[in-house]
Amino acid sequence: MTVLVTGGAGYIGSHMVLELLDAGEPVIVLDNLSTGFAWAVDKRATLVVGDMGDQDFVERVIRHHGADAIIHFAARIVVPDSVADPLGYYLANTVKTRAVMAAAVATGVKNFIFSSTAAVYGTPEVMPVNEDAATRPESPYGTSKLITEWMLRDAAAAHDIRYVVLRYFNVAGADPKGRTGQSTPNATHLIKVAVQTALGLRDKMDVFGTDYPTPDGTCVRDYIHVTDLVRAHSAALAYLRAGGTSMVANCGYGRGYSVQEVIDTVREVTRVQFRTDYAPRRPGDAAAVVADPSRVKATLAWVPAHENLGEIVEHAYAWERRLANGPK
Structure with a gap:
């Protein structure tokens, strides 16, 4: 059995590749390297460079390598960019x-795991938010993922394919062993931006919006360690292979931190009092989004191991220091 990982040269995808390889799974990575890095793909995996939008090409890759499962990460992910370029998203x-x-469907792959997002909920009316909550995305990014969820649901109803949709909350941190991490130079992930600023790689960082209806006025998010996230995917793959039915599940911890709390934690971990400026809200940002992870824990027997925000920051900081010296 071989797993095809789309976007496996990117941040989350490269962690997934390591997780699968460490478990003895043969892995094929399909990536166009527009935002990913060939060096981020572990040498034990096979990297195929190409466009996932070319169906015939994807079919040839699946057949040649005998993939029985697809874990699909490849996507564009920046909410404000999606507002500016909806058709591109x-x-x-x-x-x-x-x-x-x-x-x-054409090649008979029966197991499909899709990387979705908490952005499908928009600003939830009740928190923590569970999977039965109304889906009201507030950005083209969130809408693009929700439409894809619907397509997958309908395809599974018509064909012999089962899926797990994992709705990510805010992914952060890096491989605890220092093998990979968030490597995009201009990434907008809050914790990455903060540790880069602490390292002097940025002169300062901006806080977008201080007037949200939250305790300190800044956005609140549920931050999940990337290693815990990919282990949820491994659990989803085992579940599908064992005959599990299609499902949607949140991936978060059920605990929210504000932007200001994250900045304070980064300052504590790095012992650097870096500069922050305050700017207006960004379009498409919800005030607060926190997961109810009950389903993923109950159905997939997922047990997180890296819930501490300080540990998440420590791993991100260690990776950023290594990245500055060239991880290749």
Whole structure:
């Protein structure tokens, strides 16, 4: 059995590749390297460079390598960018994912794990938010992922394919062994930006919005360690292979931290009092989003191991220092 990982040269995907390889799974990575890095793909995996939107090409890759499962990460992920370029996001996240689904159906791949997002909820009315809450995305990014969820649901109803949709909350941190991490130079992930600023790689960082209806006025998010996240994918793969039915599950810890709390934690861990400036709200940002992770824990027997925010920051900081010296 071989697993095809789309976007496996990227942040979360490269961690997934390590998780699968460490478990003895043969892995094929499909990535166009537009934002990922070939050096981030462990040498034990096979890297195929190409466009996931080319259905015939994806079918050839699946057949040649005998993939029985697809874990689909490849996507564009920056909320404000999606507001500025909605059609680009619908192409990358929805249209091209449709090609991957069609290739899976055509080649008989029965197990599909999809990387979705808490952005499908918009600003929830009740928190923590569970999977039965209304989906009201507030950005084209969130909408592009929600439409893809619907396509996957409908494809599974018509064809012999089962899926797990994992709705991520805010992914952060890096491999505890220092093998990979968030490596995009201009990434917008809060913790990455903060540790870069602490290291002097940025002159300062901006806090977007201080007037949200939250305790300190800054956005509140549920931060999940990337290693815990990919272990949820491994659990999802085992569940599907054992005959589990299609499902949607949140991936978060059920505990929210504000932007200001994260900055304070980064300052504590790094012992650097870096500069922060305050700026207006960004379009598409919800005030607060915190997961109810009951389903993923109960159905997939997922037990997180890295819930401490300080530990998440420590791993991100260690990776950023290594990245500055060249991880290749």
